[in-house]
Amino acid sequence: MEPMTASHADTDARADLMSYLDFHVEAGVDAALDERPHDRFAEAEAAAQAPAPRAEPAPPREPLPREPLPREPLPQRDPAPGEDAPLEFRRELPSRDPPPREPPRTYGNAAGAKPGEAADDARARAAQMTTLAELEALLRGFEGCGLRFTAKNLVFADGNPQARVMFVGEAPGADEDRIGKPFMGRSGQLLDRMMAAIGLDRSSAYISNVVPWRPPGNRNPTPQEISICRPFVERQIELADPDILVCLGAPATQTLTGTKDGILKARGRFYPYRLGDGREIRALATLHPAYLLRQPVQKRLAWRDFRMLKAALDGSAAGR
Numbered sequence: 001m002e003p004m005t006a007s008h009a010d011t012d013a014r015a016d017l018m019s020y021l022d023f024h025v026e027a028g029v030d031a032a033l034d035e036r037p038h039d040r041f042a043e044a045e046a047a048a049q050a051p052a053p054r055a056e057p058a059p060p061r062e063p064l065p066r067e068p069l070p071r072e073p074l075p076q077r078d079p080a081p082g083e084d085a086p087l088e089f090r091r092e093l094p095s096r097d098p099p100p101r102e103p104p105r106t107y108g109n110a111a112g113a114k115p116g117e118a119a120d121d122a123r124a125r126a127a128q129m130t131t132l133a134e135l136e137a138l139l140r141g142f143e144g145c146g147l148r149f150t151a152k153n154l155v156f157a158d159g160n161p162q163a164r165v166m167f168v169g170e171a172p173g174a175d176e177d178r179i180g181k182p183f184m185g186r187s188g189q190l191l192d193r194m195m196a197a198i199g200l201d202r203s204s205a206y207i208s209n210v211v212p213w214r215p216p217g218n219r220n221p222t223p224q225e226i227s228i229c230r231p232f233v234e235r236q237i238e239l240a241d242p243d244i245l246v247c248l249g250a251p252a253t254q255t256l257t258g259t260k261d262g263i264l265k266a267r268g269r270f271y272p273y274r275l276g277d278g279r280e281i282r283a284l285a286t287l288h289p290a291y292l293l294r295q296p297v298q299k300r301l302a303w304r305d306f307r308m309l310k311a312a313l314d315g316s317a318a319g320r
Contacts, residue, residue: 025150025216026174116227118144123231127276132161132239135232139212145228147213147221153180157208157236164313166206166242167191168233169288170251171221177214182207187289191248194289194302198310206240208233210255226255238276243316245273245281246309249288257283263291268305270312284309 122144129135136156142148155172158181167183175185183191195201211221211229221229233256237245247253250263257271266285273283286305287298 119227119231122228126231126235129235129239132157132236135235135239139232142232145211145213145225147211147215147225150216151213152177155180155182155209155212155214157206158182159202159206160204161206161240163204163206163240164243164316165200165204165246165309166208166237166240166244167246167248168237168252168256169207169209169248171209171211172214173218173290174214182209183289186293190289190292194306197303198306198313206242208236210252220251226251230255234276237273241275243281244309244312245283247283247285249291252288253283253285257285259285263287264301267301268308270308282312284312 122142125138125142126135129138136154139156140154148154151172155176169182172182173185173187175188176182182188191207192201195205210233211225212232213229215221215225237256245256247256250266253259253263253266253271256273257266259266259271263285267287268285270282270284272280274280284305286309287302292299292302
């Protein structure tokens with residue numbers, strides 16, 4: 001057995017540190033505040049109960065002399081033959097100019113943009129994309145959403161972009177973030193079974209999410225993150241051009257249809273969805289597979305919605 005060298009020990013230590021960092025990212029930690037935990041509530045209570053310190057009178061200060069003290073010149077040494085004259089060293093006073101300001105944070109190509117401006121920048125850039133491949137390449141280089149820096153992979157889409165039906169969820173989970181495709185975990189397996197029940201699979205459906213990056217710890221995307229990512233998924237729907245759009249869960253339904261209703265009230269209904277060129281398609285709201293895994297009794301409602309989807313697809317096919 002070979003003895004462990006210093007390089008092997010450094011490699012193992014680095015791997016341990018990366019595993020430790022991945023554990024915290026998976027748990028949703030996206031900022032390090034201090035080296036040790038603090039009980040902020042106890043500190044605030046202790047500060048409120050502590051008596052105010054008594055101000056001690058300052059001792060009288062003696063006036064400073066107005067005239068500068070005389071300074072004796074330093075002894076000078078004559079240079080030896082062949083030696084250069086000594087250099088004069090002067091003391092540089094600190095500059096009174098203000099320190100340089102840090103450059104503003106950028107969202108995409110908009111320097112110093114606020115979240116609203118970042119969404120406008122995202123919409124302008126998404127509108128310039130003419131193919132799904134161009135849109136995916138744009139998202140891979142887009143830096144306007146902070147989720148890009150905490151996620152492992154961009155989760156753009158899966159399935160057939162030429163399909164007649166497009167499913168849109170909320171955001172990727174841990175499995176999707178690791179693989180780089182939407183609906184790859186348990187909820188994806190359930191979605192596959194739900195599609196198979198009406199004769200669909202991933203070769204006859206197109207699947208995506210409103211937010212293409214996983215939020216840390218599987219938390220819900222913030223309204224600012226959704227507003228920045230929304231122009232991209234809207235352009236993705238326009239380029240895929242499906243006959244029917246299926247919104248999986250409340251966040252996708254509310255983002256794409258504009259309704260404020262909860263998903264149990266909104267599900268089972270078709271909403272008009274207007275594309276960028278003015279055409280309208282139908283958007284069906286239904287329950288998210290992840291919700292069905294937590295509430296199996298609600299699968300009966302999702303089955304009703306998928307039967308509506310099947311009838312709508314058969315009807316639109318007959319009308320062609």
